[in-house]
Amino acid sequence: MPTELHIFAVSGIPEITPGADLGALIADALRRTGRTAEAGDVFVVAQKIVSKAEGALVRLAEVVASPLAREWAAAHGLDPHVVEVVLRESRRIVRMDRGILISETRHGFVCANAGVDTSNVAPGFVTVLPRDPDKSAEGVRARLSEAFGCPIAAIVSDTFGRPWREGLVNVALGVAGLRPLLDYRGCVDPHGRRLHATMIALADELAGAAEIVMRKTAAIPVAIVRGAAEWTGDGSGRVLMRDAGRDLFR
């Protein structure tokens, strides 16, 4: 049972361009720091560089804004082209109020602006979320496991806001090689009572932990969590998405 975790940033990742072999670049950067990977290491990779590597970028000049996008943008001082990309990335608008647009993406994530982001990307472009974050994570996982000759887990993460609480937290969009939920249902506490309704979103907590060393502005888009090897195994980020039918806030 791990009672210790060690979390460290992987510095020296170059600017990522479409077509980049992300796993190989991460492995190179880690080696240049004089470190190596160990079996069960969880690599947390910011969505931003995954999107860039996969070409999940939109050139705003090529986007024709719909009347809805133009009106919403005008009312709230936003770029109508960015709003249009947000609408195109959405399959359901959850809230559209006070200049804030919360939507459900085609994957099923519920987040602000459908994950469309204007920061840390060349002017005139926005990034959109990877088409299939689990597949992205699996690509990184396979490449890193091969590079280091041991089983690695990977999380593709993004920072999401929450209802009711201020501030963003990093969460797991895509997961590979890791069990994302810890299920304590049916376990017995020290008083002999069964714990019910206790599932811990491990992959989200790991993503959040990694974010602390990644930092928004410091261009450190990768961190490693060491000490979580017991939870390696099959996994997908999809199980962390609540089904709309079970959701009370959609």
Added chain:
Amino acid sequence: MPTELHIFAVSGIPEITPGADLGALIADALRRTGRTAEAGDVFVVAQKIVSKAEGALVRLAEVVASPLAREWAAAHGLDPHVVEVVLRESRRIVRMDRGILISETRHGFVCANAGVDTSNVAPGFVTVLPRDPDKSAEGVRARLSEAFGCPIAAIVSDTFGRPWREGLVNVALGVAGLRPLLDYRGCVDPHGRRLHATMIALADELAGAAEIVMRKTAAIPVAIVRGAAEWTGDGSGRVLMRDAGRDLFR
């Protein structure tokens, strides 16, 4: 700039009873493990033991269930006394649907069952949230800083569910000696673009990171995050609560 965090559980905390000097018991347990604390260590303490130490316990046999509590409990197979405690701890019901009761506590937290918990407590009792989690955190912070002769930060945490995502994550209810939100607004990304709307809920990410080593059933209610010393300072958990007037989901 910290690019490394080290997170470890503090084992050997005894069963906590009302009136316990929690800070002293945590210091003793840490010393028995052969470790000491360092300046800037963040001690994350589970709400459950804080509530027990403060006597924030309710004996269910003494609770008279209201008609609303009895009806809701009967409809969903719940204990009417527990439901009554939940209603008493709430100042606003946010959702009451499908057997799930999401409410706003008197502090302003929005969570399931107003934080009332039947697990890890003696049969016939439930714990309620500490009356003033910041004050609780400050008590622990002051005691540990004194015990180890260096400035310590403290977080009182609980696991909360989230709309839209499965699984619970640990969050910070009370904070002392730590800046709970990192404000990147106005910072410039490597492309020269200003980051807007980027505030990271550091204290929640620290609480979540600590939870990974604490574990629900293992009776490890305290963990230390080392490496976050640069964020020590004044802080309160209240800034992590979104004001109802700013909330789109209440």
